[in-house]
Amino acid sequence: MSRWTTQELCTSLSAAFGADNVEEIPTADEAIQVVLPDLGDLGITIAVTDRQLFVSTPLVEAAQVRDRAGFNEACMRLNPINPLSNLGLTTINGRDTYIVFGELSPDATADQLELEIHTLADNALDAIEALKPYLTSSEATA
């Protein structure tokens, strides 16, 4: 069992990131959204389950990737050297979206979760910067 409930986690994260930047998302399952204003308003989503704390952020939409094969291979090579985070592909609102995610023990402390969130955000930004050569130009997709 997790030591955290979503509400407790929300309170703890509000203290760390500022109440304005932390929000419980009202969906069927409980999830929390943390926005990082210093990092281009990057949104980090956190879900609590019995066995883990799941932390995730969208990296880029697959539609914005020009060279999928090259991008996928680069992701696979990037993954082992990405500290604490994994790269993956999922579907959000029916759109294929690459994500960066990490899992923590449900017993993780507030400090560990805070570190995980910062690390995940930095990793995501580093990764997308490194992967930019495989993307369509931003002008074309804007």
Place this chain on the structure above:
Amino acid sequence: MSILTKIFTLLRGGATEAGQAVVDANALRILDQEIRDAGNELTRSKQELTKVMAQRQLLAGKSADRMAKRAEYEGYIAGALRKGDEALAREVAERLAAVENDLSTDAQTLATYDDSINALKSAIKQTEHKLTRVKQQIDTVKATEAVQRAQGAVASRSAGANGKVGTALDSLERIQARQAERGARMQAAAQLEAESGDSDLNARLANAGLLPQSASVDNILERFRNQDKPVQQLSHEPQRALPAATPADAERQSRS
């Protein structure tokens, strides 16, 4: 087929057919079924184990009785032989032979029971391990689903309902735009500072009467003190027209 293989097959099938909702529901249904199956298997294995252990215990008791019998017969045989009653000894020996045969069968059966017990125990351990793993997978699927749904909800809410999710790429571009803007602002500020720095210096030079156009109180008074015809100096002639009134003024003007 491993659980993961089943889920993955579904993921690929579902992604092309009906989107993510079906996938997650199916994946969860499969995992729930796996948990039920594993749970049933566990119950069966445990019942079987109990049965085999009981049977083994029964047989072990019977075997112990036979060993006692064997000791008893061995005593009889020795006694009969001591008394020289060969016929009696032979008769008991025949019974002992039957008991020893039974004991040998018992030993084999007990060994089989022990093998079954070990096999069942390891099966139970495996099933429990599998159950833990499936529960973990359910948990991960549910967490992924929860996160996806939240990300979807945030995207639908904030991006003018076109459903595009805010990504690290968007943030990176925002950061770079902000950096560019901050760079431009700093450059502008530096330029402004340079300009205002000049005017500040000019103001101080003017106050000090060091600029050619400057008309500080001090140098006006100075002018009056040092000149022959102070009245004329109050005419409307621009001050610039005045030649250096004093050597000191000349020096200052050439410096400024």
